[in-house]
Amino acid sequence: ARPIDVELRRVTLPLVRPFRTSRGEETVKDTLLVRWRTEGPDGPVDGWGECGADPEPIYYPEYVDTVTTALTDVLVPLARDVAAAPGPLLPRLRTAFADVPGMPLAKAALESAVLDAELRTAGMPLSTYLGGHRDRIAVGVSVGIPDSLDDLLAQVGGYLDDGYRRIKLKIRPGWDAEPVRAVREAFGDDLPLQVDANQAYRTSDIPHLLTLEENGLLLLEQPFPADDLLAHARLAADLRTPVCLDESITSLGTAATAIALGATDAINVKPARVGGYLTARSVHDLAAAHGIPCFCGGMLETGIGRAMNLALAGLPNFTLPGDISATSRYFAHDLTQSFELVDSHLVPPTGPGSGAHVDTDAVEDATTALTSC
Ligand code: OSB
Ligand code: MG
Numbered sequence: 001a002r003p004i005d006v007e008l009r010r011v012t013l014p015l016v017r018p019f020r021t022s023r024g025e026e027t028v029k030d031t032l033l034v035r036w037r038t039e040g041p042d043g044p045v046d047g048w049g050e051c052g053a054d055p056e057p058i059y060y061p062e063y064v065d066t067v068t069t070a071l072t073d074v075l076v077p078l079a080r081d082v083a084a085a086p087g088p089l090l091p092r093l094r095t096a097f098a099d100v101p102g103m104p105l106a107k108a109a110l111e112s113a114v115l116d117a118e119l120r121t122a123g124m125p126l127s128t129y130l131g132g133h134r135d136r137i138a139v140g141v142s143v144g145i146p147d148s149l150d151d152l153l154a155q156v157g158g159y160l161d162d163g164y165r166r167i168k169l170k171i172r173p174g175w176d177a178e179p180v181r182a183v184r185e186a187f188g189d190d191l192p193l194q195v196d197a198n199q200a201y202r203t204s205d206i207p208h209l210l211t212l213e214e215n216g217l218l219l220l221e222q223p224f225p226a227d228d229l230l231a232h233a234r235l236a237a238d239l240r241t242p243v244c245l246d247e248s249i250t251s252l253g254t255a256a257t258a259i260a261l262g263a264t265d266a267i268n269v270k271p272a273r274v275g276g277y278l279t280a281r282s283v284h285d286l287a288a289a290h291g292i293p294c295f296c297g298g299m300l301e302t303g304i305g306r307a308m309n310l311a312l313a314g315l316p317n318f319t320l321p322g323d324i325s326a327t328s329r330y331f332a333h334d335l336t337q338s339f340e341l342v343d344s345h346l347v348p349p350t351g352p353g354s355g356a357h358v359d360t361d362a363v364e365d366a367t368t369a370l371t372s373c
Contacts, residue, residue: 001038001039001040001083001089001117001118001121002038002039002080002083002084003036003037003038003079003080003083003117004037004038004039004044005035005037005372006034006035006036006037006076006080006372006373007034007035007037007370007371007372007373008032008033008034008035008068008071008072008370008371008372008373009032009033009034009035009363009367009369009370009371010030010031010032010033010064010068010367010368010369010370011029011030011031011032011033011302011335011363011366011367011368012028012029012030012366012368013028013029013030013302013331013333013334013335013366014027014028014029014331014332015027015028015029015300015330015331016328016329016330016331016332017144017155018144019144019300020144020145020146020170021144021145021170021172021196021198022145022170022171022172022197022198022199022200023058023059023198023199023200024056024058025144026054026058026300029300029301029302029330029331030054030055030064030368031050031051031052031053031054031064032050032051032053032064032067032068032071032109033048033049033050033051033109033304033335033363034048034049034050034051034071034109034110034112034113035047035048035113036048036049036079036110036113036114036116036117037117038117038121040120040121041121045117045120045121046117046120046358047112047113047114047115047116047117047118047120047353048112048113048116048304048354048356048358049108049109049110049111049112049113049114049115049116049304050109050112050301050302050304050305050308051064051067051105051106051108051109051272052105052108052109052270052271052272052273052299052301052305053066053067053105053106053109053272059198059247059299060104060105060247060273061102062103062104062105062106066106067103067105067106067109068371070103070106071106071109071110071373072371072373074100074103075097075100075103075106075107075110076110076373078096078097078100079093079096079110079114081096082096083114089114089118090111090114090115090118090278093111093114094111094276094278094279097111097275097276103275104250104251104272104273104274104275104276105272105273107275107276108271108272108273108274108275108276108277109272111275111276111277111278112271112276112277112305112308112354115129115276115277115278115353116308116353116354117353119352119353119354120352120353122352123352124352124353125311125348125349125350125351125352125353125355126277126307126308126311126312126353126354126355127310127311127314127348127350127355130277130281130311130312130314130315131281131315132311132312132313132314132315132348133314133315133316134313134314134348135314135347135348136342136343136345136346136347137296137310137313137314137318137322137324137345137346137347137348138165138166138321138322138344138345139164139166139321139322139323139324139325139341139344139345139346140164140165140166140167140168140192140194140321140322140323140325141159141164141166141167141168141323141325141329142168142170142196142298142323142325143155143156143159143167143168143169143170144170145170145171145172145175149178149179149182152169152179152182152183153182153183153186156183156186156187157186157187159329160187160191162326162328162329162341163341163343163344164325164341164344165192165321165344166192166193166194166218166321167183167187167191167192167193167194168193168194168195168196168221168323169183169193169194169195169196170195170196170197170198171195171196171197171200172197172198172200173200173201173205176195176197176208176212177208177211177212177215180193180195180212180215180217181215184215184216189216192218192321193215193216193217193218194217194218194219194220194221194244195212195217195219195220195221196221196222196246197220197221197222197223198221198222198246198247199222199223199224199225199226199247200223201223201224202224202231203224203228203231203234203235205223206234206235206238209223209235209239210238210239212241213239213240213241217241218241218242218320219241219242219243219244219265219266219320220235220239220241220242220243220244221243221244221245221246221268222244222245222246222247222248222268223235223243226247226248226250227248228248229248229254229257229258229261229263230261230263232245232248232258232261232263232264233261233262233263236262236263236264236265237262242265242266243263243264243265243266244264244265244266244267244268245258245263245264245267245268246268246270246273246297247273248263248264249264249267249268249269249273249274249283250273250274251274251275251279252274252279252282252283252286255267255274255283255286255287256286259286259287259290259292264292265292266292266293266294266295266320267283267287267292267293267294267295268294268295268297268323269283269284269287269294269295269296269297269312269318270296270297270298270299271308271309271312272299272305273297277308277311277312280312281312281315284312284315284317284318285317287317288316288317292317293317293319293320294317294318294319294320295313295318295319295320295321295322295323296309296310296312296313296318296322296323296324297322297323298322298323298324298325300330301330302330302331302334302335302336303327303334303335303336303337303338303339303356303358304335304336304354304356304358306324306327306336306339306356307336307339307348307349307354307355307356308354308356309322309324310322310324310339310346310347310348310349311348311349311354311355313348314348322346324346325346326338326339326340326341326346327339327340328340333362334359334362335358335359335362335363335366336356336357336358336359337349337356337357
């Protein structure tokens with residue numbers, strides 16, 4: 001349906017603890033929400049999309065200001081044109097976006113809002129639309145680089161007490177072998193443990209990276225720069241631990257290339273990074289056809305993005321625990337209902353669209369800038 005109003009809201013929400021990686025530190029979630037409002041049979045229907053961009057280009061070239069410009073100048077006008085023409089909106093929107101180069105974070109935010117609005121109007125949950133078949137999602141927690149080893153052990157211990165069954169440690173040169181060994185020794189050989197370098201190593205570090213696997217790792221995520229698929233392929237040839245790509249996988253094409261090169265044994269699928277949930281599902285399907293297991297990644301989303309990630313994570317080839325934690329791991333107060341661990345799992349919402357109950361007062365309180373377009 002045609003939108004009657006499109007809003008971009010920049011929101012800021014404090015994180016319960018700073019999140020530090022090899023690339024930077026975040027103390028607040030500061031990003032953009034897209035609200036795509038259409039006229040439904042019983043009044044206005046709001047579809048919400050959450051953007052994966054940060055205020056600065058930390059992980060990806062796009063950041064909040066460039067996404068705002070891309071949406072205002074290019075993508076929202078294009079989506080309005082597509083919505084005004086006859087035929088099923090979502091496949092046509094995806095085709096139209098495919099003709100615009102790059103900008104996956106901006107496209108994903110808008111596509112998510114349109115998808116949510118369409119499904120809310122149709123009364124269909126996103127998990128059903130995507131073909132998800134799980135009613136509970138095994139999840140882990142991604143642990144940032146802390147101030148000290150003691151701090152790390154306390155954090156990991158706390159998360160295990162909460163019920164998380166898989167731990168991902170952020171690593172970087174100088175913070176790798178020692179923390180990995182300490183966590184392994186403190187919590188035992190059975191703890192599913194993986195590491196994520198967010199591109200911090202170079203090929204000259206391969207001998208050092210090979211020594212990490214004596215600690216028994218589930219995965220080694222994105223050790224090298226995103227565009228260096230060959231470096232990942234070289235490492236994967238020598239490492240028994242599966243190499244998992246995150247930032248490198250920006251589209252279905254890069255996923256196919258990485259798989260063909262043997263650069264990735266597993267994929268962290270982030271809908272924001274590949275341009276939305278429809279492409280995320282295609283990446284999942286491609287990986288499944290090649291026997292490459294996936295997990296649903298996260299970007300410290302609010303409940304708006306997390307609800308959608310949980311729907312995606314119900315697809316069959318998401319066989320590795322997701323980077324989707326409970327609300328309390330991120331925020332004191334979310335923008336939606338809170339998500340809680342039940343027996344080490346999260347439950348995808350069952351309502352129409354994303355199933356997120358957006359707390360419009362909380363969104364209003366968190367809003368720092370508002371653009372209508
Ligand atoms: O590399 O997977 C990553 C968060 C922000 C940006 C990049 C990454 C992450 C995480 C957190 O690891 C996962 C989560 O949302 O809990
Ligand atoms: Mg990662």
